[in-house]
Amino acid sequence: MNCAVVGVLGGGQLARMMALAGLSLGLRFKFLDPSSAACAAPLGEFVASGYDDPDGLSRFASCADVVTYEFENVPQNALYFVRQRVSIFPPPEALAVASDRLKEKTLFRKLDIPTPPFAAVSSRADLDIAMESLGLPAVLKTRSQGYDGKGQFVLQRKNDADAAWRQMKGAASILERYVEFDREVSLLAVRSKHGEIAFYPLSENEHQKGILHISRSRPGDVMEAAAQKHVRRLMDHLDYVGLLALEFFQAGECLLANEMAPRVHNSGHWTIEGAATSQFENHLRAGLGLPLGSTAPRGHAAMVNIIGLPPVSEKVLAVPGAKLHLYGKEPLPGRKTGHVTLVESTENDLEDGLRKILYAVNREEQCAQCVA
Amino acid sequence: MNCAVVGVLGGGQLARMMALAGLSLGLRFKFLDPSSAACAAPLGEFVASGYDDPDGLSRFASCADVVTYEFENVPQNALYFVRQRVSIFPPPEALAVASDRLKEKTLFRKLDIPTPPFAAVSSRADLDIAMESLGLPAVLKTRSQGYDGKGQFVLQRKNDADAAWRQMKGAASILERYVEFDREVSLLAVRSKHGEIAFYPLSENEHQKGILHISRSRPGDVMEAAAQKHVRRLMDHLDYVGLLALEFFQAGECLLANEMAPRVHNSGHWTIEGAATSQFENHLRAGLGLPLGSTAPRGHAAMVNIIGLPPVSEKVLAVPGAKLHLYGKEPLPGRKTGHVTLVESTENDLEDGLRKILYAVNREEQCAQCVA
Known part of the structure; x- marks a missing residue:
């Protein structure tokens, strides 16, 4: 597998970060996306095609050793078409469930995973x-x-x-x-072809206007064991391969499953610096039949999403320890264009640094600067 | 600078790893290399050209916001030609010194840096x-x-x-x-446009057949202060910008400067996982006028070079904590095609893991596997 070619359906930031992780391992990449402005395009071979175009899908699947996808809205037919030519992970059945809220919640209930x-x-x-x-x-x-x-x-x-x-x-x-919840958490886990599962620490997530704003890693969280039990049952049922995220509402001591993502996930971007192996690398390792990497935390991590126009890089990088990730996407209102991660050895230091990062990525301020 | 274009003279693994670091920051890359098989080529715009071809150099320099280089043997004339069009870091004067062992050692002596x-x-x-x-x-x-x-x-x-x-x-x-030395060490440091310098911990280097085999980070080494004094004097004298490596022989309590590299350096590859900011990211930050990142060690790190045919990835990744880097180069005898890094919290754990890595990258064994 030293120079395997990985095909990714979708060419957004998740595909891009997957490629950045995989290129280090000596992998090569192929992307299919309807938009030739897709931000992963510069990192591999690129097929500009709709997901419903057999010709584009054929060109995409040729020479790929394995195919994965970076978002839920890939049409099922596209996956089945590609699967006739090359193996796909995570299993398309997981996507079929995740892309339909009714099927998804019905499955959760069937597996004794509580939901609203x-x-x-x-x-x-x-x-x-x-x-x-x-x-x-x-x-x-x-x-x-x-x-x-x-x-x-x-x-x-x-x-x-x-x-x-x-x-x-x-x-x-x-x-x-509607559930009155105390907090939102997500659990990311990766499952190998042999059924081995590695769990990341829980992520605690804050949203703004419906979009993920901040994720904090919560190593040793009291709800960890309960969340792991649910995710294990789900992954085993789906004979899952790759990375999966399951989002929960926590109300009191109860976790209610909200939705699953059968792919790498925004609430796990902190794993690039904050875990021994990133979600992107582990997703690829699982799909390629390689040994899973350690998911151990490196400390307390937090990630802040950058929405729309990116901040001035100088200001972010002046915050000690801040790691800047920009996706090279055209900045549009409400669009995720990057993120910033911080890892510290204590929660206090993390919160101190996080305040500085939030100040540095403050959009109104930097919009004024860009206009000036 | 959010989407600055960085030109790199040379398209080998140093350029490739620089690009992998810079792409995360939202930078774009342009490479010039005589060989279109250059392993950095897939990560940016590529100009296949000799270093003495004005047309190729012009195409390379156009649209680049800043230019750097990844090896010492770029002809001086190429640098001066490019500098008429776009700013270059590190300063070409540093390269002129480094590419001539006599000039280099003469400068060391002038700056009171001991040499053989x-x-x-x-x-x-x-x-x-x-x-x-x-x-x-x-x-x-x-x-x-x-x-x-x-x-x-x-x-x-x-x-x-x-x-x-x-x-x-x-x-x-x-x-x-010929100096009877106890060990070889190198000090990597990065200097900003404002003269700020950040030092990495010393690297202790083992060679095999004249090629770097293993580098270990040595946080808090007793020779650190002496090495820093020499490197600071050298960088300040050259009004240096970017990353520089200075190699020493240590004989007793004396450091003798062997050679400098005015670029990112093989003995600092462990900084990707083993330091808060990698040498590649800090080199780019310096050249782009961004704040330098912390060079603090994350633990005890070691790097093993992969020479020739890469090992079976499965075997390397089965070693807990091992980080595999393959460059996508055609494997030729004596050619660096990748490296493996390990970071542990104690020196003992590091040496234990290192033994497993050395076993996994054993070339005779994996050659037999590849033939089978």
Whole structure:
């Protein structure tokens, strides 16, 4: 496998960081993405093609030794088409589950992984029945294609039902009871072809406007064992290979599974500096049948997402220990264009440094600078 | 500087690892190398050109915001040609010194940096005079173009003089008294445009057949202060910008400067995992006027070079903590094709792991596997 070629469906920052990890291992990369401006493109062979174009998919799959994907919205048909030519990890069945909120939560329940109460909604009438059985407030979500809080509507009162249903535009949906939670955490784990599983420490996640803002590693967290039990059951059931993230709401001492991502995940970007082996390297190791690397934490880590216009690099790098990652993407409002990581030996030092980083990436300030 | 373009003269593994560090910072890269098989080529825009081709050099320099180089044998004229178009770091004057062993050692002496006794040799007659004044054994070296022990001849007896001089093929040379040394160490340091200097811990280096085999980081080494004093004087004198390595022989409590490298250096590859900021990132930060990153060690680190055919990745990655770096180069005998790094919290753990790595990269064994 010394010079294996890895194909990645999707050419965004997850593909890019996977390639940066894999190039060090001597791997080569091939990307397929509809946009030739995809930020992973400069790091390997690039096929500009839609996911539904057999010709593009064929060109992509040729000469690849193994294929993976970097986001949930790859059409199932594309995966099955590619799988006829080359092996794919994680298993497309995991993607089929993850890309449909109803299938996903139904599987969680089947595996005794607690979730918020939910009900399928296929019509306006369904919505009334679901509201009645679950109670309000509740969140109406499209079953597929949603991310970063898109395709969601929070219902506070019965009167909100018409507006909520209109926003779904007739798409098959799911109503979920709104959960008062104490915090959001995610557990990242990697599973080898032989069924060996390595868990990263829990990530504790803060969102802003529906987009992940800060993730902190929580080595030795009290909820670790419970989260590991759920993730192990899920991975074993799916005969999973590669990295998986499972997001939870924590309410009291209870973890409620929110959603899974069958891929490398934003809440694990801190693993590049904050763990012995990054999520990107371990995902590749798993898919290539290589021994998994240690997931041991190197200290207390935190990651801050950069949304839109990147900050002035000088200001970020002036913060002692700050590691800057820019993805080379055109900055658009609400778009993830980079992140900053900090690893410290104590939580106090981490919080001190984090404050400086948040100040340095403050967008209003740096927007003014860029305009000036 | 968020999306600055860095030009690198030379497209080998040093350029490749520089790019892997810089791409994370959002930088883009351009390489010039005579060989289109150069292993950095896939990581940026590539100009296949000789170093003496003005057209190639012009294409290379266009659109680059800053230029650096990855080896000493870039012709001075190429640097001066490029400097008319774009700024270069480290200063070409440093390269002019480093690429000529006589100029280099003369400068060391001028700066009160001890060296082994030496004398210039331009003719067979010079060699006799030099042998007489320095004594034997001694090493005859070409003044320029030598690396990894090439272009060197060890003289044990006066009778060796004819053979030694023949091997120099009339090239301007230098005779150096052979030094009985206890160990070889190198100090890597990075200097900013403002004259700020950050030192890495000393590297202790073992060679095999003239090629670097193992480097170990030596945080808190007793010779650290003495080495730093020499490197500071050298960098300040050259008004240096970027990373520099200075190699020493240690004899008793005395450091004798052997040679400098005005670039990132093989004996600092362990900094990728073993220091807070790698030599590659700090070299770029310095050249781009960004704040230098911390050079603090993360523990005790060691690096093993891979020469020729790479080992089976599975075997290396099965060693706990081993980080594999393969350069994607065609394996030729004596050619550096990768390295493996290990970082541990104690020297004992490091030596234990190192033994396992050396076993895993054992070339005879893996050659047999590759043939099978």
